[in-house]
Amino acid sequence: MTGLRERLRLIAKRRDLKTVIAYSFDFRTRILPFIYADLRMAPAGVRAIGSALADAGFPKTRIVLQQWNPNFRPSGMRLDGGLPDLFLISSLQLHSAECMKLIRDACRIEPARRPLVVVGGPKTIYEPWAVFPVDPADPAAPDLAVTGEEFVFLSLLEVLLSNWGTNETLRSAFLRARDEGLLDSVPGLVYRAGEELVDTGIQRLLGNLDELPHPAHGFRLLEAPSRGPTLAGRALPADRVFEHSPIGALVMTFGCKFSCKYCPIPAYNQRQHRLKSGARIEDEMVRVRDEFGIRHFFGADDNFFNNRERTLDIIRTLGAGPVQKPHPRGRIRWGTEATVHDTVAMREHLREVRRAGVRALWIGVEDMTATLVKKGQSVDNTTEAFRLLREHGIMPMPMMMHHDSQPLWTPGKPYGLLNQVHRLRQAGAATLQVTMLSPATGSKLYEETFTSGLAYESAGGRKVEHYMLDSNYVIASRHPKPWLKQLNIMLAYLFFYNPVRLLISLFRSKTSLWLADGFLQVVGMWAVARTICRTFGWMMRLMRGRIVRTSRVPGSRVPMRSPNGGPAGHALPGGVALRWKEPAGAAR
Numbered sequence: 021m022t023g024l025r026e027r028l029r030l031i032a033k034r035r036d037l038k039t040v041i042a043y044s045f046d047f048r049t050r051i052l053p054f055i056y057a058d059l060r061m062a063p064a065g066v067r068a069i070g071s072a073l074a075d076a077g078f079p080k081t082r083i084v085l086q087q088w089n090p091n092f093r094p095s096g097m098r099l100d101g102g103l104p105d106l107f108l109i110s111s112l113q114l115h116s117a118e119c120m121k122l123i124r125d126a127c128r129i130e131p132a133r134r135p136l137v138v139v140g141g142p143k144t145i146y147e148p149w150a151v152f153p154v155d156p157a158d159p160a161a162p163d164l165a166v167t168g169e170e171f172v173f174l175s176l177l178e179v180l181l182s183n184w185g186t187n188e189t190l191r192s193a194f195l196r197a198r199d200e201g202l203l204d205s206v207p208g209l210v211y212r213a214g215e216e217l218v219d220t221g222i223q224r225l226l227g228n229l230d231e232l233p234h235p236a237h238g239f240r241l242l243e244a245p246s247r248g249p250t251l252a253g254r255a256l257p258a259d260r261v262f263e264h265s266p267i268g269a270l271v272m273t274f275g276c277k278f279s280c281k282y283c284p285i286p287a288y289n290q291r292q293h294r295l296k297s298g299a300r301i302e303d304e305m306v307r308v309r310d311e312f313g314i315r316h317f318f319g320a321d322d323n324f325f326n327n328r329e330r331t332l333d334i335i336r337t338l339g340a341g342p343v344q345k346p347h348p349r350g351r352i353r354w355g356t357e358a359t360v361h362d363t364v365a366m367r368e369h370l371r372e373v374r375r376a377g378v379r380a381l382w383i384g385v386e387d388m389t390a391t392l393v394k395k396g397q398s399v400d401n402t403t404e405a406f407r408l409l410r411e412h413g414i415m416p417m418p419m420m421m422h423h424d425s426q427p428l429w430t431p432g433k434p435y436g437l438l439n440q441v442h443r444l445r446q447a448g449a450a451t452l453q454v455t456m457l458s459p460a461t462g463s464k465l466y467e468e469t470f471t472s473g474l475a476y477e478s479a480g481g482r483k484v485e486h487y488m489l490d491s492n493y494v495i496a497s498r499h500p501k502p503w504l505k506q507l508n509i510m511l512a513y514l515f516f517y518n519p520v521r522l523l524i525s526l527f528r529s530k531t532s533l534w535l536a537d538g539f540l541q542v543v544g545m546w547a548v549a550r551t552i553c554r555t556f557g558w559m560m561r562l563m564r565g566r567i568v569r570t571s572r573v574p575g576s577r578v579p580m581r582s583p584n585g586g587p588a589g590h591a592l593p594g595g596v597a598l599r600w601k602e603p604a605g606a607a608r
């Protein structure tokens with residue numbers, strides 16, 4: 021990675037490159053559990069790609085967040101007086117509809133002037149084929165889908181820039197590189213070649229995250245929030261970044277040692293635990309605070325306590341250095357994710373964890389009785405983990421997963437959803453996440469959810485759309501009355517966020533952070549109202565309408581292959597992608 025960054029800097033001395041990066045955002049996803057953070061935290065993925073470009077010597081880069089610029093239209097974008105050379109889109113699966121709208125609009129630019137259009141992020145990492153449509157009436161498609169991280173993107177850039185002639189667009193250099201097979205040496209790309217999709221393979225992952233470009237670059241590239249369709253003359257000034265993104269998402273570690281069947285994280289990380297050093301994280305926090313005024317951070321960790329020695333290196337460095345020294349902008353505070361099991365295992369070190377600035381931990385409790393999933397949690401050790409955190413002034417934020425066999429209430433037993441929510445609140449939970457077990461792309465359970473006929477295609481005539489794939493909607497269930505599951509989720513939230521609890525949090529709080537607890541109750545009540553308004557209609561359809569199931573595993577409808585004609589790494593068994601082998605082989 022370090023060598024690649026240096027080589028690109030040499031190219032940058034000879035070549036200018038203008039890039040616009042858009043983050044797609046579907047406003048229909050604005051419901052619990054993350055209704056505040058979704059708008060008030062500039063996402064790390066687009067910032068990381070922007071940082072990589074700026075670090076490589078291409079500062080003419082702008083990051084547009086659809087959540088801040090809902091009317092942004094790529095066809096009208098101008099940067100430094102002209103169309104950009106490169107238009108990048110980042111999307112989560114649930115924002116796919118908006119991602120496709122951006123692609124369609126970018127394709128309205130006449131081909132001879134069109135920027136190279138590339139899509140990446142968690143949508144294409146798992147389903148790169150999905151952005152290449154099959155409908156001849158709607159042919160708009162990106163030039164390329166990326167199924168990897170910065171390393172893949174910069175490797176691609178190196179190939180393209182090394183082959184970019186002076187009198188041509190970057191897109192035409194891409195088309196030539198593609199046809200000459202130059203892209204095939206970069207694993208992590210999917211492009212169209214005639215009637216097929218070519219998948220260059222599974223990405224090579226960067227292990228030492230200290231080699232990543234510094235995230236501070238990305239914060240300088242943000243487009244200021246606006247209602248307009250075009251871009252402003254300059255990016256959001258550094259001293260106004262905090263106003264719009266008071267929380268900074270930072271990459272610290274990636275990976276988790278558990279292997280829950282419904283979770284894509286261990287496989288995505290190729291079973292590796294990847295991380296930055298304590299010194300590097302300290303430098304990032306301090307620099308982002310000093311340059312942009314952001315002193316609250318959220319670690320993009322999958323399980324921060326995954327490895328005790330590595331965690332201790334990070335927290336001891338942060339606890340001893342400038343991060344915790346008084347500062348005119350305030351001390352640095354941060355939160356992240358961990359498991360119950362590892363929190364209990366870290367019990368002797370929680371004082372150090374707090375000293376490092378941690379004030380909130382999102383904990384994947386799922387089901388306290390471990391009926392749904394076993395990852396070292398039980399009623400007793402979950403309560404113990406929460407007690408320990410509370411005692412150390414760290415807010416525990418449980419993430420629960422409701423499932424078909426869990427009742428709403430079980431008298432005298434801790435199995436029911438409300439019984440568990442009650443216990444968690446008593447144990448000091450400050451927020452609550454309750455989602456329904458749903459198919460997650462990239463997880464072991466994904467295909468089975470479809471092949472077993474569990475997944476819904478529609479209910480009451482309404483199709484399951486992408487924005488509903490956030491586990492807040494019941495879209496896969498064997499329960500005879502699935503509407504009850506949807507209702508249970510609403511009741512659990514109402515049980516947790518309500519005026520009575522607000523009063524209790526202010527006058528008899530279980531946590532030392534009672535003001536934060538009260539604030540979270542207020543935001544939570546507003547968010548519950550919004551969540552109920554959004555999901556009530558779906559519940560009624562589940563109750564009154566006909567439920568149509570689907571057993572078709574989503575897969576590429578365009579034949580997909582590796583560069584040498586073998587099976588494609590990103591194809592799903594069962595989809596046309598893998599069945600490609602015979603029919604497409606015959607057609608070639």
Ligand code: B12
Pocket residue numbers: 049050052053054057058059061062063064065066068069108109110111112113114138139140141142143145146166168169170173269271274284285318319320321322455460461489490491492
């Ligand atoms: C922090 C986080 C959040 C924060 C996001 C806040 C913010 N605005 O940043 C909050 C808490 C709000 C959140 C909410 C949700 N999240 Co979330 N979240 C994460 C988490 C833990 C870290 C994200 C992150 O910052 N990663 C670090 C960055 C650097 O990685 P990245 O975004 O993947 O980007 C890299 C690559 O993808 C690639 N890339 C990205 N874009 C592009 C574009 C191009 C052109 C290229 C070439 C490359 C590229 O390069 C980047 C650098 O390496 C991830 C898991 C994870 N470890 O990544 C889940 C994750 C993104 N979340 C997920 C989900 C499902 C949700 C929710 C639906 C949960 C829920 N039930 O409500 C909501 C959705 C809310 C909404 N309306 O959007 C899923 C998405 C699954 C999918 N396939 O789309 C993830 C991947 C977790 C998982 N594995 O299941 N989340």
Ligand code: SF4
Pocket residue numbers: 276277278279280283284285286322323359384395
């Ligand atoms: S513990 Fe959490 S991050 Fe780890 S595999 Fe299970 S669900 Fe995924």
